[in-house]
Amino acid sequence: DQQVKQNSPSLSVQEGRISILNCDYTNSMFDYFLWYKKYPAEGPTFLISISSIKDKNEDGRFTVFLNKSAKHLSLHIVPSQPGDSAVYFCAASGWNSGYALNFGKGTSLLVTP
Amino acid sequence: GAGVSQSPRYKVAKRGQDVALRCDPISGHVSLFWYQQALGQGPEFLTYFQNEAQLDKSGLPSDRFFAERPEGSVSTLKIQRTQQEDSAVYLCASSFGQRNSPLHFGNGTRLTVT
Numbered sequence: 001d002q003q004v005k006q007n008s009p010s011l012s013v014q015e016g017r018i019s020i021l022n023c024d025y026t027n028s029m030f031d032y033f034l035w036y037k038k039y040p041a042e043g044p045t046f047l048i049s050i051s052s053i054k055d056k057n058e059d060g061r062f063t064v065f066l067n068k069s070a071k072h073l074s075l076h077i078v079p080s081q082p083g084d085s086a087v088y089f090c091a092a093s094g095w096n097s098g099y100a101l102n103f104g105k106g107t108s109l110l111v112t113p
Numbered sequence: 114g115a116g117v118s119q120s121p122r123y124k125v126a127k128r129g130q131d132v133a134l135r136c137d138p139i140s141g142h143v144s145l146f147w148y149q150q151a152l153g154q155g156p157e158f159l160t161y162f163q164n165e166a167q168l169d170k171s172g173l174p175s176d177r178f179f180a181e182r183p184e185g186s187v188s189t190l191k192i193q194r195t196q197q198e199d200s201a202v203y204l205c206a207s208s209f210g211q212r213n214s215p216l217h218f219g220n221g222t223r224l225t226v227t
Contacts, residue, residue: 004155032213043117043204043218044156051213089155098169099144099212103155 003027004092006104013111019077021107023090026071030092034101035064035075038087047088048075080111115139117219119205125225126195134190134222138207145188146216147180148204156204162188163210195226 005024013019021035031052036044050057050064050073057064063076077084090104118137126132138145143164148156149172158172164185173180177195182188192199202223206216 006155034215036218041220043206043220044216046215046217049213049215091155093212099146099161100158100169100172101146101156101216103148103157105153105155 002105003030004090004102004104006090006107008107009105010108010110013080013109015082015111015113016079019080019084019109019111021075021088021090021109023073023075023104024071025092027092027094027102028071029094029096030102031095032093033064033066033073034091036089036091038089038106044089082111082113085109085111117205117207117217119219119222121222122220123223125227128196128226129194131191131193132195132224134203134224136188136190136205136219138186138188138205139217141209142207142217143185143210144208144214145182146206147188147190148206150202150204150221152201159190192224195224197226200224200226
């Protein structure tokens with residue numbers, strides 16, 4: 001069963017605008033959440049993370065928001081750049097899953113000039 | 114090296130053959146993970162090592178899958194009697210070992226079983 005869900009397989013955004021990628025999870029034991037970015041033929045690269053004790057974490061153009069009551073997190077990219085075009089994976093872990101990360105299926109972001 | 118290195122990058126095996134996939138983690142990283150990524154899916158956890166100890170192998174899909182890390186550095190994922198459903202990208206990742214240390218992934222080995 002998919003415990004981390006990314007319901008939008010793809011997203012297209014114009015350069016300079018905001019990109020919002022969404023992620024839902026079902027396991028209430030998850031307490032740490034991460035976003036990874038993946039280019040074709042490369043491995044995923046860590047982007048940003050958030051602990052369940054926070055509701056927001058910001059790093060440059062990237063901000064992750066966590067809504068624990070809704071079991072929902074989102075990644076905001078402002079402003080979007082063509083180099084941001086990639087597949088973005090949401091991942092989560094919890095004490096009951098040990099060190100294993102549970103990944104969503106990914107959202108393919110295309111930033112057009 | 115600068116990053117996690119995996120070899121080979123591509124592997125084609127005939128059904129029934131055995132394959133061995135290698136992972137060189139980042140120097141100093143005590144934790145090593147193997148993930149399987151099928152087409153159009155996210156990575157799925159296979160197994161986890163802390164140094165040479167295999168602490169979690171709950172994700173290995175069958176007893177045809179075996180992983181080892183005998184000296185706590187290089188790891189090998191072996192798949193015996195490959196089946197078509199084993200076709201996927203196999204990703205290796207390493208980290209410093211704290212639970213929330215970000216994983217650093219290699220570029221993966223794409224296995225195609227014909």
